[in-house]
Amino acid sequence: MKLPLPGSAVRGSKTGKPIMALLDLLGRTWSLGIVWNLHYEPCTFRELQSKCEDISPTLLNTRIRELIATAIVEKTCDGYALTRLGNELFGLIKPMGSWSHTWAEALEGKSNE
Amino acid sequence: MKLPLPGSAVRGSKTGKPIMALLDLLGRTWSLGIVWNLHYEPCTFRELQSKCEDISPTLLNTRIRELIATAIVEKTCDGYALTRLGNELFGLIKPMGSWSHTWAEALEGKSNE
DNA sequence: TTGTGGTGCTACAGTATTTGTAGCAAATTA
């Protein structure tokens, strides 16, 4: 799949609007999950794989490369880690953690109606 | 694809942790894009399709159903629209719009190194 | 009442992506 870089055409936008590149990147299977799981601490390939519910190594490797190419993840001596940008991005995703509970409760209420 | 509902096993978590259900839902092709495009104003099916870079009607319909089932989107007399929950979610995604520019600039700087 | 155009889809074949299993080379530990 074409790497979604801001400035070039991506899935979702021929204009290369940065937000569309970002949504394309994050909309790929496991991208969000990888960022989410990586924020706790740097992980080795296999640790990350196991945190991500045994994502296939093929895909994990593909995603890692994409996230490295887009400066969100980097390889350190402790394993894979979020870059400064990656941490900023995590800061944006983080609130979803608590919101997801609100959402879960609302859905529960709904299913009991 | 199985609907990712908090509380049941989803792609990424057998425990059904709400955040994992949410990340699964949002990690699907076009989910984020649909929420993003829908926040401007309610849209008809075809309007939404055209805003989403001519997403195939098959997939658009699938995603709409998922988002309706998860109380993020609803059908109104003006077309499809974000629910109250959907708007809250958009509030979380919205900051990505401006961050994506930071990211784009950083990547640009990087490519010139 | 017959058209014309828009809308919300469904069908389906073709293509792309993801999974799951196997396994291997290099580095580390025993």
Add this chain to the structure above:
DNA sequence: TAATTTGCTACAAATACTGTAGCACCACAA
């Protein structure tokens, strides 16, 4: 030196997505 661990690659099977065609329904017009 012999495990064990790690970071992958290969590849076939399963699943998801695209793109085009087209249909049923509605509104309005001739």
